[in-house]
Amino acid sequence: MWTFLPSGGLRVTGADRVDFVQGQMTGDLRGAATPGMVACAFLNVRGQIEQFARAYKRADDVYLHLDAGQAAPLLARLKRYVIFDQVELQDVSDDLRTVHIWNAAGLPGWNMDGPDAQSFELGGGVVLAGRVNRTGTPGVDLHYLARHEAAVLAALDGEEASLDTLDAARVRAGIPDIARDGFLGVLPQEVGLNVDGPLPAISYRKGCYVGQEIMARLEARGNTRYHLAQLAGDGWDVGAAITHAGKVVGQAGLNAGGLGLARLRKDLPEDAEVEVNGIPARLQSLNARP
Incomplete structure (x- = not known):
């Protein structure tokens, strides 16, 4: 199966490309292999996420794959x-254009034992592919020129699965999508981007970048007030307030397949009864507390 991903992208070239991007992002691009890929966030001075990206490090450029609408502000x-x-x-x-290949075993040109970022010929042109876990099982994000789309799609095995189907699988697996879940504007550690989270995107050893001082303080303190959780229920909107005993205790991410991810206070009891915009919801699972 494969799924279209609403996407944007930036290409960075020039002699200083790696060091320049390294000084902006939370991940360690300089320490990555070539070719390689690093998940990362771009933060404001308060340490809050402005954009999430996957940075592809290649011999001649750095490609930043972003969610739709995020390329222009970055x-x-x-x-x-x-x-x-x-x-x-x-x-x-x-x-x-970008599609996610759910199972890359049948993707022509992809080396299952190769690096996380690979380039090869497909559909009459060279494509860029990266190993990405969007469903609980690693698949491949496939990036190709829009003018080659018909030929690339014809070369893929399996059928198209909707974005809703992909969202349901990733929410069930507990994997956030920062833009689609409405988690922009919060601390990375609160929504699963920490080194031990489901979507690690922070290096605490890479040196300075915008927001790095806040990240260092959080590392030293050892925790945040919020973390990523999963709710069972249906019918709420992205960003809806989660309440417990009349108090706001978090915000809801995308609801898909009867489940949703959430940025939730850590001090909330695991058996707490919560509501999302007045809709009852059940805590399905909570990350282990430090």
């Missing part, structure tokens, strides 16, 4: 930090 942000850096920034959102 491009504007990065341009503000270009001073003497030898870099060029390009929004390639209109030129590229």
